Amino acid sequence: MKGIELINIGDEILRGEVEDENSRFISRTLLRWGLSLQRISFLPDDEEKIVDEIREATERSRVIIVCGGLGPTPDDHTRRAISKALNIPLEISVEAGEEIKRRMLRFNASPEIVEEQCKLPVGARAIFSKRGSAPGFLLQKEESLIFALPGVPSEMREILLKSRPQLLKHIKPSQQTFLLETHVCGLCEAEIIKKLQPEVDLNKLAFYPRAEEVRVVIKGKNEREVKEISEKIKEILGSSVYEKSLSEEVGKLLVEKNLTLSVAESCTGGWVEEAITQVPGSSRYFLGGVVAYSNKAKVDLLKVPKEVIEAYGAVSAECAVQMAQRVRELFGSSLSLSVTGIAGPTGGTREKPVGLTFICVSSSKKTMVKRYIFPGERSEVRKRAVRRGLNLLRLFLLEENF
Amino acid sequence: MKGIELINIGDEILRGEVEDENSRFISRTLLRWGLSLQRISFLPDDEEKIVDEIREATERSRVIIVCGGLGPTPDDHTRRAISKALNIPLEISVEAGEEIKRRMLRFNASPEIVEEQCKLPVGARAIFSKRGSAPGFLLQKEESLIFALPGVPSEMREILLKSRPQLLKHIKPSQQTFLLETHVCGLCEAEIIKKLQPEVDLNKLAFYPRAEEVRVVIKGKNEREVKEISEKIKEILGSSVYEKSLSEEVGKLLVEKNLTLSVAESCTGGWVEEAITQVPGSSRYFLGGVVAYSNKAKVDLLKVPKEVIEAYGAVSAECAVQMAQRVRELFGSSLSLSVTGIAGPTGGTREKPVGLTFICVSSSKKTMVKRYIFPGERSEVRKRAVRRGLNLLRLFLLEENF
Numbered sequence: 196m197k198g199i200e201l202i203n204i205g206d207e208i209l210r211g212e213v214e215d216e217n218s219r220f221i222s223r224t225l226l227r228w229g230l231s232l233q234r235i236s237f238l239p240d241d242e243e244k245i246v247d248e249i250r251e252a253t254e255r256s257r258v259i260i261v262c263g264g265l266g267p268t269p270d271d272h273t274r275r276a277i278s279k280a281l282n283i284p285l286e287i288s289v290e291a292g293e294e295i296k297r298r299m300l301r302f303n304a305s306p307e308i309v310e311e312q313c314k315l316p317v318g319a320r321a322i323f324s325k326r327g328s329a330p331g332f333l334l335q336k337e338e339s340l341i342f343a344l345p346g347v348p349s350e351m352r353e354i355l356l357k358s359r360p361q362l363l364k365h366i367k368p369s370q371q372t373f374l375l376e377t378h379v380c381g382l383c384e385a386e387i388i389k390k391l392q393p394e395v396d397l398n399k400l401a402f403y404p405r406a407e408e409v410r411v412v413i414k415g416k417n418e419r420e421v422k423e424i425s426e427k428i429k430e431i432l433g434s435s436v437y438e439k440s441l442s443e444e445v446g447k448l449l450v451e452k453n454l455t456l457s458v459a460e461s462c463t464g465g466w467v468e469e470a471i472t473q474v475p476g477s478s479r480y481f482l483g484g485v486v487a488y489s490n491k492a493k494v495d496l497l498k499v500p501k502e503v504i505e506a507y508g509a510v511s512a513e514c515a516v517q518m519a520q521r522v523r524e525l526f527g528s529s530l531s532l533s534v535t536g537i538a539g540p541t542g543g544t545r546e547k548p549v550g551l552t553f554i555c556v557s558s559s560k561k562t563m564v565k566r567y568i569f570p571g572e573r574s575e576v577r578k579r580a581v582r583r584g585l586n587l588l589r590l591f592l593l594e595e596n597f
Numbered sequence: 598m599k600g601i602e603l604i605n606i607g608d609e610i611l612r613g614e615v616e617d618e619n620s621r622f623i624s625r626t627l628l629r630w631g632l633s634l635q636r637i638s639f640l641p642d643d644e645e646k647i648v649d650e651i652r653e654a655t656e657r658s659r660v661i662i663v664c665g666g667l668g669p670t671p672d673d674h675t676r677r678a679i680s681k682a683l684n685i686p687l688e689i690s691v692e693a694g695e696e697i698k699r700r701m702l703r704f705n706a707s708p709e710i711v712e713e714q715c716k717l718p719v720g721a722r723a724i725f726s727k728r729g730s731a732p733g734f735l736l737q738k739e740e741s742l743i744f745a746l747p748g749v750p751s752e753m754r755e756i757l758l759k760s761r762p763q764l765l766k767h768i769k770p771s772q773q774t775f776l777l778e779t780h781v782c783g784l785c786e787a788e789i790i791k792k793l794q795p796e797v798d799l800n801k802l803a804f805y806p807r808a809e810e811v812r813v814v815i816k817g818k819n820e821r822e823v824k825e826i827s828e829k830i831k832e833i834l835g836s837s838v839y840e841k842s843l844s845e846e847v848g849k850l851l852v853e854k855n856l857t858l859s860v861a862e863s864c865t866g867g868w869v870e871e872a873i874t875q876v877p878g879s880s881r882y883f884l885g886g887v888v889a890y891s892n893k894a895k896v897d898l899l900k901v902p903k904e905v906i907e908a909y910g911a912v913s914a915e916c917a918v919q920m921a922q923r924v925r926e927l928f929g930s931s932l933s934l935s936v937t938g939i940a941g942p943t944g945g946t947r948e949k950p951v952g953l954t955f956i957c958v959s960s961s962k963k964t965m966v967k968r969y970i971f972p973g974e975r976s977e978v979r980k981r982a983v984r985r986g987l988n989l990l991r992l993f994l995l996e997e998n999f
Contacts, residue, residue, distance in 0.1 A: 209634045211624035222613035232611045237637040464874025465867030468888045472866025483894035486870045492885035
């Protein structure tokens with residue numbers, strides 16, 4: 196049962212200087228094609244070690260993806276290492292050479308670089324990227340297929356996607372796995388599991404909790420299966436579950452109902468509005484908002500009555516309600532959302548600890564305010580407030596008639 | 598020359614379901630201690646494969662860190678695999694058992710889980726975390742030291758940091774590498790290299806370009822060396838270079854000069870303000886701002902003259918200047934920043950393409966406006982605008998007298 200392995204080349208990841216962006220893309224892409232990785236490794240820019248690893252890999256794997264080290268500098272060892280490990284000499288492939296020369300002219304590089312990047316193991320099949328100069332290549336040696344990919348993420352992605360037919364010719368998809376992502380806000384992982392357990396096969400699900408939201412990955416044999424499971428989850432969890440990001444869900448509902456939105460934020464400092472405007476076309480429903488960070492701004496600009504802040508404080512249900520109602524009037528929007536809280540690390544008291552947050556959604560017909568105490572550090576509290584705020588708005592849009 | 602390797606256990610990373618958060622923390626921590634990783638691998642939850650890998654690892658490495666698979670469920674194989682690979686039986690360690698029982702009472706877990714997690718290879722030294730139930734452990738077998746860590750990032754980090762003395766007893770720091778990060782905005786990688794090359798050893802530097810900012814990592818033998826290089830870089834690149842994040846740099850300067858700030862944003866939708874308020878204590882200088890996403894909001898709320906928008910458009914130097922000046926008046930701040938642009942994907946024209954952005958900084962004495970065309974997709978354009986906006990503000994604060 197020989198499978199696929201991925202060998203990444205480069206000191207920078209072993210030293211923690213950069214994050215590995217490639218492995219996740221490669222593993223998810225293969226999974227969609229019905230292929231799964233059996234191991235991933237990271238090796239330094241050390242030719243001998245790469246040679247040894249490739250030799251061992253040909254013993255244990257049918258397909259060996261080698262990612263990185265295809266550049267033209269002396270510390271790029273992958274071409275030479277593959278050549279040594281498989282005992283196949285490097286040559287300037289005519290086909291690749293012509294193509295690379297054309298590209299080099301375009302990228303304005305020197306002839307030595309062209310020369311170096313043209314040298315592929317004899318019999319290798321080059322795959323070019325529109326974005327960069329180093330081609331990837333496929334090379335068969337006995338049972339094994341070696342697949343070299345450049346380490347630059349955008350080039351790697353393009354070449355990997357192009358290689359699909361060749362890869363699937365060499366290794367049979369064991370079982371194609373379809374993935375479908377869905378999200379839950381307002382229930383923790385344990386609660387979700389408890390509710391789903393009697394009716395859904397938990398082996399088909401993976402749960403990834405993050406601040407105030409659980410990402411649920413559904414795995415199935417085909418599209419129908421994952422969709423059926425997804426429907427079942429929706430049936431059981433109801434409005435807690437949604438498909439896309441909270442901002443997209445909110446945007447979709449606002450467009451459907453032909454409504455506009457404004458926002459007043461304090462502790463989240465603009466993050467709610469940033470999240471809403473991540474969605475292309477959000478100008479159709481989002482008019483704008485006020486980041487009323489200081490109390491003076493809450494009073495002068497948002498027109499929150501001074502007496503409300505004096506009597507209840509800026510972090511209070513009363514202030515949140517005022518912020519939402521006033522911002523809605525200021526912008527003339529159909530709906531508004533407000534957030535006020537204590538993000539920390541300082542500013543907490545016994546009665547009003549760090550994490551205390553009030554979130555309010557308001558329309559001309561109804562105003563709803565909720566109180567939360569979010570755990571975690573400053574950025575965590577803020578992120579939780581953003582998610583909960585958007586979710587409250589989503590639920591308001593689902594439940595109310597406009 | 599046997600070194601250190603890291604073996605990560607778990608299907609979820611091989612399937613691309615979660616991002617690997619642990620390897621980068623481990624590699625950077627070791628580097629700070631003068632230790633460097635020679636390889637990293639990821640294996641599935643497959644006992645036989647883990648056993649084989651640990652056996653091979655003891656041949657090639659002096660320290661083998663095994664991360665993950667310490668939980669109490671049947672698909673957690675690490676304890677058994679280490680026991681088999683090294684031929685050392687598992688036993689319920691009295692010392693660990695007592696400690697785990699205490700913890701289990703606290704975490705409210707069942708006795709079977711306690712039992713299972715108490716079983717460590719004979720002679721192993723348990724290291725506990727305050728956060729979770731599974732202890733890590735250190736185990737010496739002949740030349741090799743096996744170090745098992747839980748996969749939960751917060752627990753892993755705590756246990757790794759605690760293990761420093763034991764690790765350094767077993768393996769000598771070859772050469773402690775000190776890392777210092779610094780940042781450059783306004784110059785691309787090639788320009789930076791060209792300027793630094795004559796005077797700085799480029800082997801001591803690593804460059805990581807991201808949107809409108811290059812992260813420069815300085816590597817040296819000791820703190821003095823990296824500081825010297827950092828000073829040299831500052832000397833050559835001048836005000837393009839800064840140490841911390843742009844928000845922190847801006848915050849530091851505003852506090853030093855005792856100034857306050859307000860912001861008016863359009864295309865960045867709140868992101869500039871979100872970035873500014875990431876910094877704890879930003880309420881000392883940040884009063885607030887307006888996200889004037891619609892033109893109506895620019896006119897009604899920000900008081901940008903309607904005629905300006907009609908004559909020049911909302912994405913224009915004239916509008917940016919009005920936005921900055923008006924928001925400064927509205928909030929009564931010493932300084933203000935405004936951003937207006939076309940983030941895309943739609944909304945671009947031939948004269949005003951997607952990416953066109955105007956950024957303005959204004960004080961009572963001076964108003965400065967700049968025009969950019971940022972490449973990339975919506976989120977890229979927005980991120981570039983945020984960074985450039987903050988950098989313009991930073992330079993304004995550095996250069997002007999208040």
